[in-house]
Amino acid sequence: MINIKKILVPTDFSEPGRTALRYAVEFADQFGSSVDLFHVIQAVPAGAMLSYRPLDELQASMKAHAEEEMDKLHTEWSDYSFPVQKIVVDGHPFVEIVRHAKKSDADLIIMGTHGRGAIAHMMLGSVAEKVIRKAHCPVLTVRDPEHEFIHP
Numbered sequence: 379m380i381n382i383k384k385i386l387v388p389t390d391f392s393e394p395g396r397t398a399l400r401y402a403v404e405f406a407d408q409f410g411s412s413v414d415l416f417h418v419i420q421a422v423p424a425g426a427m428l429s430y431r432p433l434d435e436l437q438a439s440m441k442a443h444a445e446e447e448m449d450k451l452h453t454e455w456s457d458y459s460f461p462v463q464k465i466v467v468d469g470h471p472f473v474e475i476v477r478h479a480k481k482s483d484a485d486l487i488i489m490g491t492h493g494r495g496a497i498a499h500m501m502l503g504s505v506a507e508k509v510i511r512k513a514h515c516p517v518l519t520v521r522d523p524e525h526e527f528i529h530p
Contacts, residue, residue, distance in 0.1 A: 382409040386484040388416045388475045388509075391447045398520040402488045403455060411485070412461040413438025415451060416478055417444050418471040441466060472508035480514050487517045 387402040399415070406413050419440050429468035448464045455462075467474050479487055491506040510517045 380409075382411045382485045383420050384414065384482060384484045384486075385411045386416055386475070386482065386487045388418070388471070388487070388489045388505075389451065390417070390471075390490075391451075392490060392492065394492055394520060396451075396490070398490040398518075399451065399455065401518065401520050403458070405486065405488065406458070406460045410460060412456075412463070414463050414465055414478065414482055414484065415448060416465045416467075417448060418474045419444055419466065419468045421468055422472060430529065432493050437468070441468075443454045471505045472512065475505070475509050476514075477511045484515055486515055487513055489517065489518045489519055491521050 382405060385402050385406055387399055389399065402413055405411060419437070421437075444466045448466060449450075452462060452464055465478065467478070470499075475487070478484070487509060487510065489506055491504070505519075506519045510519070
């Protein structure tokens with residue numbers, strides 16, 4: 379029998395991420411799993427001039443925004459019948475996702491994928507693809523809007 383005790387749900391607050399969260403809720407309900415809702419704030423390169431604000435102020439603003447979005451997601455799904463932990467970290471997304479999955483002994487990672495075209499994929503790479511290759515546990519990727527088994 380498959381026993382899924384811990385599910386890691388990385389999110390970038392996009393629609394595919396929301397769809398992945400819906401899947402995670404269903405899995406957690408079925409298996410009585412706990413869920414780690416996980417967001418990675420990607421570090422701003424020191425040489426990047428994205429605004430006139432100091433870099434540390436920009437990072438703090440990004441962290442506050444991420445915390446706010448995590449609270450919104452948690453409130454949206456407040457009828458959880460299972461434990462949910464909200465986690466926000468700094469770093470490179472795929473590295474931090476794989477690291478947290480291993481550290482927390484996750485049994486399953488459920489994440490959204492944007493389904494970019496071939497050119498964008500070659501230029502940008504894919505966090506989901508890297509996680510699939512490096513994770514110690516199974517990874518379920520959910521593409522939005524595609525064929526869904528769960529209806530809202």
